[in-house]
Every structure is written in structure tokens, then in C-alpha cells.
Amino acid sequence: MQPEEGTDVELVLVDVGGRRIDTGPAEVVFGSVRLGRWHVHPVAGANRAFPGTSAHLVKINYDLRVDPGAPAVRWFEIGFVLADSDAAVVAALPHGATGPRPATSYRLSRNLEFVPVENGAAEVHVPPVEGPVHVYGASGDAIRWLHVAPGRAGVLPGSYSAWIVLLTPAGQTEQKFRLAARFETEFVDGEDFRPVPKSTEFGISLIGSGRSAAVEAEECDEPGVGLPGSSPRVFICYAHEDETHKKKVRDFADLLRENGLDPRIDEGQEGPRTEWDHWALREIREADFIAVIASPTCRAVGDGTYRGDDRAGIRSELGVIRNLLQKHPRWASYLLPVVLPGCSVEDIPMFLHPETMDHYVVEALTKTEIEYLLKTIRMTPPWQGWDRP
Incomplete structure (x- = not known):
């Protein structure tokens, strides 16, 4: 299991009006962003372009869980920061959308980019995107997805997925991440509760990826999708x-x-x-x-x-x-x-x-x-x- 079952970040509201120096603000937990099972696949055929490294295709699964009766979530962001290594995220999906987008399939190029395809040879499938999704990650040591509610109805709780291509030094057996979540809720005027970002750390085994089905990086001339451009x-x-x-x-x-x-x-x-x-x-x-x-x-x-x-x-x-x-x-x-x-x-x-x-x-x-x-x-x-x- 990668990461461990139950790895999550709580969605916490702080009672701003109740802040006191001696006791601190009162906190209310009304949900969480929880990680599910990650799928880690070794990538063959990429070491010629990236000597001395190993590439891994990683599917990230996560859930937005919101308690019944809680205020609507206007947007939530889930982010992953690489910790304590020379690894890098070199490509990520979904790549961002300003509105609804249909399901899309991709294969992986030897430059470690996602190339859109329309046939059964695809290794990566991205489900339809219902609302705006923004992605930040041009630096390579972090990747973040921001889900925005269409209108003010709130982001729908449920399961989400994303993909990254992780490049690590050859022989590295584990990769540590810092998981962070931020959000904004729809408040009634006069309420004193405010959201507070939270984070936690976890690691995934890269040895286990050797038992997963390998993905073959292919030569292709079509333009591919890597990391997003830098967001101001x-x-x-x-x-x-x-x-x-x-x-x-x-x-x-x-x-x-x-x-x-x-x-x-x-x-x-x-x-x-x-x-x-x-x-x-x-x-x-x-x-x-x-x-x-x-x-x-x-x-x-x-x-x-x-x-x-x-x-x-x-x-x-x-x-x-x-x-x-x-x-x-x-x-x-x-x-x-x-x-x-x-x-x-x-x-x-x-x-x-x-x-x-x-x-x-x-x-x-x-x-x-x-x-x-x-x-x-x-x-x-x-x-x-x-x-x-």
C-alpha cells in the first residue's frame, strides 16, 4: 500500500473571534483530503535521455471528504513537495483547465512527456474534468492541483486522481513527500471561522514499483505535456x-x-x-x-x-x-x-x-x-x- 492507509490532511476551521493568547483559537474539523492507493510503475526506455536516473509513472488517488451539513468548499488545493532527495517531478496531469473537459488518454514519450492519443495504446487515462482545475509546478520539486467550484455551489466531495512522472537518482528505494491541503469555504456574513492549511509527511517505496507493470517510453514526434508553465x-x-x-x-x-x-x-x-x-x-x-x-x-x-x-x-x-x-x-x-x-x-x-x-x-x-x-x-x-x- 502506497501511501499508508489513512494518510490525510484535515480540513480545519479556526474560530477567529475566539482567539486568546492563553488558550489559542478553537478549531473545528469538518472533513479531510485523504490519500488512496498510489500506483507506481517503472518506466523503461527513458534512461537514454536521462542517464543516471530512474523514472516512475505514478497515479495519485485522493478523496475530498466533507461532513454532512458543513459549509460548501469554494475551492481546495492538494500539493506534494519532494523532500530530502534530488528527485524531480517532470510531468503532471491533469495539466489544467478553465472549464469542463472530456476524458483524455495519453502515452509517455522518451522525453518523459504525456502525449495525447486516441487509441488503445494509452497508458494514462484522465477522467472528465467538471470544473476549473489549475496546476502549479514549474520548479519541479513540487506539484499542486487547485480544484475550483463552478459558480458558488461548492466543489463536489468524492474521488479524484492525478498523474506524475517522477525522476529519481538511480538506485533510490524510497521517495518522501510532504502533503499539504488548502481550501476556502462559503461563509455566512458575520461568521468568525476561517480556514487553516495543514500538512503531513509520508513516503512511497520505489522498490515495489518493480513488481508493477512497466511502462515503455516511446519515440514520438507529437508535442507532449510536461510541467505547466510558471504561474505568476x-x-x-x-x-x-x-x-x-x-x-x-x-x-x-x-x-x-x-x-x-x-x-x-x-x-x-x-x-x-x-x-x-x-x-x-x-x-x-x-x-x-x-x-x-x-x-x-x-x-x-x-x-x-x-x-x-x-x-x-x-x-x-x-x-x-x-x-x-x-x-x-x-x-x-x-x-x-x-x-x-x-x-x-x-x-x-x-x-x-x-x-x-x-x-x-x-x-x-x-x-x-x-x-x-x-x-x-x-x-x-x-x-x-x-x-x-
Whole structure:
């Protein structure tokens, strides 16, 4: 059995309104993302293109389990990070879809890409995709699938499957993974529960794959599917004005996610106690773009007129942005002031040049309203001002 029976990540909601320093937030578990049996097949015929390595075709099975009566899941993401090895994911399916897609079959090329076929020679079968699915994994050491509900009805619980081609050093007998799950639910206005990402680690045996049916990589001239192209990573900088504003920011992040971007936001970060200024510096430097969400507090902090000692998060993030911008003025093209419903252009900090550079007014949280922003992101060449980690 690979991985072990019962390997899963719980879907956890945290009672934000009940947070206390001495007791911590109350948590509610309402479901899980559970792994099923994985099928690992050795790949023959690929070592000529990848000497010194072994290739494995892996079918990943997982279930979305949601308790009866739980709120609808607007989207959920399952991700796998390779741990403690020189292995790499070199191809993945499903490759991504913005809407429903029919079932598709593939065979494996000697370049370790999935090539679509329409005959019985296929080794890989991907079932129909009912709604948008986005995939992230251009780096090769991680792969993530994001399932989005069509409309607001919620992602359907049930079984899902995916495929990867795993390339490992020759002779490696086990591969460790870190499984992570994130999600967003449909809340009633005024509810104080928020989702928290969770993760766990497991390993699969590569020796056992020798007892599975081998897959023969074939010569073929047709174009194949490997890893997806890099999805622009957008760090969202915003002030925690109130619950209404924070919900709009979360909905804005969801909208970017549903349109194939990779938004990063401070809420729901998993892990130990965090040094937030270090976290902000790392996230900002690793991002392709920074979306600064306009608001009165954001403007006051950015302009140096805020008089309180609180708002540590926005003060830390804007401080990092301002310092990097002073050192790299050309980076200004990658700073995107965004005005969400309920705020105005007057709420953009002056150092972001609201009157002399573009800003992005989003009058409603719909795809149509962010088209100009999406076009800017997709047409702007990658930032080359500092070395990426």
C-alpha cells in the first residue's frame, strides 16, 4: 500500500473571534483530503535521455471528504513537495483547465512527456474534468492541483486522481513527500471561522514499483505535456481594517487563484511562531508581483501619518516594499495598487504614485473587473532585479 492507509490532511476551521493568547483559537474539523492507493510503475526506455536516473509513472488517488451539513468548499488545493532527495517531478496531469473537459488518454514519450492519443495504446487515462482545475509546478520539486467550484455551489466531495512522472537518482528505494491541503469555504456574513492549511509527511517505496507493470517510453514526434508553465506569484499586502475588508481581500485572492495566478496572503499561514518581518521580506522577494490593497490604514501607514503602535503586519510589509523600491526604482512596475469595492484611489499610499502611475480599480469581484490587472501581469516580463532563492 502506497501511501499508508489513512494518510490525510484535515480540513480545519479556526474560530477567529475566539482567539486568546492563553488558550489559542478553537478549531473545528469538518472533513479531510485523504490519500488512496498510489500506483507506481517503472518506466523503461527513458534512461537514454536521462542517464543516471530512474523514472516512475505514478497515479495519485485522493478523496475530498466533507461532513454532512458543513459549509460548501469554494475551492481546495492538494500539493506534494519532494523532500530530502534530488528527485524531480517532470510531468503532471491533469495539466489544467478553465472549464469542463472530456476524458483524455495519453502515452509517455522518451522525453518523459504525456502525449495525447486516441487509441488503445494509452497508458494514462484522465477522467472528465467538471470544473476549473489549475496546476502549479514549474520548479519541479513540487506539484499542486487547485480544484475550483463552478459558480458558488461548492466543489463536489468524492474521488479524484492525478498523474506524475517522477525522476529519481538511480538506485533510490524510497521517495518522501510532504502533503499539504488548502481550501476556502462559503461563509455566512458575520461568521468568525476561517480556514487553516495543514500538512503531513509520508513516503512511497520505489522498490515495489518493480513488481508493477512497466511502462515503455516511446519515440514520438507529437508535442507532449510536461510541467505547466510558471504561474505568476502575487503577494497581497493589505491592512486588517475590519472583517468586511478582510473578506473582500480573501475574495480577491480567490479570484486571482481561479484565474490561474498564485496569490500569497498572510491569513491562515501554517507552522511555528513566525517572525513576520522576515516572512514578509521572503514572500515579497519571491513574488513576481505585489498587489497593495488600498485602504485608509494602508494609506496612513504608507504615508507615515498613522499614530498607533499596532498594525505590525502592514507596517512591516510596507516598510520592506518601500526599502526595496528605493534601492530598485524600476521595481515600481511590479507594484500593483488595487482599489477594492468600498475604498478609493485616495487610499493608495503616495510612494506608490497613485496619480502618475497605473492603479487598478475593481468595482466588483468578478473576472471582468480584473481583466486589466490580469493583462498587466501577463504582459509584464519577469523581474530580473535580484537573484531568486
